Amino acid sequence: MATVVIPALLRKFTDGKDRVTANGRNFGQLVDDLERQFPGLREQLIEDGDVKPSIAVSIDGDMGTGGVLEPVRESSEVFILPAIGGG
Amino acid sequence: MSESSPHENFKVIGTRPIRPDGVDKVTGRALYGADYALPGMLHGCVLRSPYAHARIKSINIAKALKHPGVKAIVTAEDFPVVKGVMAQVGELIVNTHYLSLNIMAREKVLYDGHAIAAVAATSRHIAQEAVELIEVEYEVLEPVMTAEDAMKPGAPILLEEVRTKLMEHRTDPGSQEGPDRPSNVPGHIRFERGDLVAGFRGADFIVEREFSTATVHQGYIEPQNALALWSADGHVTIYCSTQGSFNVRTLTASVLCIPEGSIRVVPAEIGGGFGGKTTVYLEPVAALLSKKSGRPVKMVMTRAEVLRATGPTSGTKMKVKMGATRDGKITAAEVWLAYEAGAFPGSPFAPGAMCTLGPYVVENLRIDSFDVVVNRPKVAAYRAPGSPASAFACETVIDELAEKCGIDPLEFRLRNGAHEGTPQPAGPAFKKIGFVETVEAIRDSEHYRSKIDGPNRGRGVASGFWFNGGLQSSATVNIHTDGTVSVVTGSVDIGGTRAVQAMIAAEVLGVAVEDVRALVADTDSTGHTDVTGGSRIALATGMAVYEAAHDALTQLKTRAAKLWEKKPHEVAFSDGAFTAIGNGVPPLTLKQLATRLARTGGPVTGRATLNAGAVGAVGNAFATVCVDVEVDPDTGKVRILRCTIAQDVGRALHPSYVEGQMQGAMAQGIGWALSEEYFYDQKGVLRNSGLLDYRMPTCLDLPMIEALIVEVANPNHPLGVRGVGEVGIVPPMAAVANAIYRAIGVRMTELPMSPPHLLKAILDRRNQAVTQAAAAD
Incomplete structure (x- = not known):
């Protein structure tokens, strides 16, 4: 199962846990499993079927471009981050 | 300047060929946006609000329309009402509803200079005359000018629909997340790890300070401009000065509710941007005036319009508490950041939080960062958005901790320096990075090894971190x-x-x-x-x-x-x-x-x-700088004697341009440190809307900036390249502050450190010393 690091302000959905585990072959499936375990979390991350524009996802240190289709491995470590822009 | 070491197999990369666009630029033949003209072209001007916060009760364009030569006028009534959709446009996350309201005010004006109407006429002078004939009735409201004031209970609310959202950059109108009451704080994020209490308990020294930084502008020389032609077949062509022609196309289409494919954007040569030209102001207005008049319409901002109505970067309020052991190991850091977004949500409060402390190993930390709306122009990107302000705060505290530990400030940074595998403040671990190498480059430089002599002279150092864009x-x-x-x-x-x-x-x-x-x-x-x-x-x-x-x-x-x-x-x-x-x-x-x-x-x-991935996906950039200053203790004037920047660039493709980026970023950082500042009066009206009063550094204010290229190859790039354009602006403010402290013993916590601010700090310190001496007697 992949490990998902929950942002501090979303830990109210995970009973205060900062790290949880979830199943899924891609980020979308991972969120589906998170939602089963922690209802309400999906709405914080997903909009119109894809990752919210304001959210970035780091999987094993890489911030991919695939949104919900971004592949996840059994051993993956997933961070949910704010999306950012440069100047 | 240093010479990079070209890869032994490269024949072109690492050399310094002459810039191919240089001749046209220095001979004046290069075509910038304002140089374009089309047959039958009209000229557009914008009516802007004289109030920082007001309700628009009515707009009467009748007199202006009758003015000879006027061909079209548009107000918000001519623009479609855009639904609040969060859209990712390149690196930008844009709320199209607020983008539309920023381009043309509807019902309320939210800053001095907010656009209310636009006129197209046969000459610019006629358009200007007609603008003055438009009658607007306002109900003036109390403005809120700083993040600190906007966050207070009972502060006037700018946008009634805004609620505080968690983990969000921007807010959607009508959102019900967070406390269900109107707020001037659309966003809040927190990064937290370890045990803060235990970390501070384990510290031998703790430093706690508050900081503030002023609103500053990118200061690009070429004002915004747009020439639009809405053809009879519905196709729109726009010539403009932009950092992103595809951005202009997408954003203009979203504001005007027309298909993206109907717009062609022709990017002109650009006279600077530094992040400020990644959004749109005039383009949709010129397009709509062209549609209404049936003729091409050109609009060019004045300098005052640029300063009043385009996006500067955020002013901030910050608090930092940091602890370290006697041997110079950081044990805990607690950081509180509030970024002014201007009139609409969307300050760089997230990257500011993600970058501060980025150069260091910090096991116990909590960083809270807030997006705060105020009655100033909506901020835009500016070189490493968000990072310079938060670095000013944390790098100043780190300097103070190093002093308390009795450790050289560079050595202190080396003892805590991030490297491959170090978790970033936001969590993910760094891949191969070159932070430590930038510190070592400064430590080993002739500059740092030289002596600095003379009264009121001091040397300061600081470091900075910024992401590399992919996209x-x-x-x-x-x-x-x-x-x-x-x-x-x-x-x-x-x-x-x-x-x-x-x-x-x-x-x-x-x-x-x-x-x-x-x-x-x-x-x-x-x-x-x-x-x-x-x-x-x-x-x-x-x-x-x-x-x-x-x-x-x-x-x-x-x-x-x-x-x-x-x-x-x-x-x-x-x-x-x-x-x-x-x-x-x-x-x-x-x-x-x-x-x-x-x-x-x-x-x-x-x-x-x-x-190539999201911003931050393809690499990370670090810089460390060293600045020598001389302070006039009678006037508060600071003179920069010498400065050096070391930056990890991965591989320098064209070393001269890399050095130019490093030097330019540092020059802007010194302006931010010493002189640049928006002055608003008590009514929220900008009082320094020209470059005589908005004081950017000139070549007379700066010595030659020495650039030390550090090359730690980026493993995510086939040539090892890292982005070089931004990180150099992150450390200079703290380095100057630290140099001022070494020169005269005054810790500056407010930007700019201009003569009035610095002199006040000097006098406060003198008075405090006198008071203490009197008490001791």
């Missing part, structure tokens, strides 16, 4: 019949990137860089390309050019194989020549082969498109 790029490499090459991308060239793209293609194809011409195409002539920003052009568009050149090379090998009746894998390429493996045919140079393309299948064009 989408397209590139085409065309092989011409004479063996010359053209490279076509959609990346607007701000910092000499055309030269760099030409160098990459020349390196791959084994031709002289003078035989490669790089062009910037309009939105109908090249594949989608995201904005020139996020330090991403040499990096990500360079990657696309590298791949496109290799695509062309593969095709060329096939053509050579055809000539020699060989298989493509039997053709080798080295030193600019194709050879057949295993027989004695003479080698063919690319120029020779190019003359044979017609007989072997026709023209050769290499193509590449890619998405």
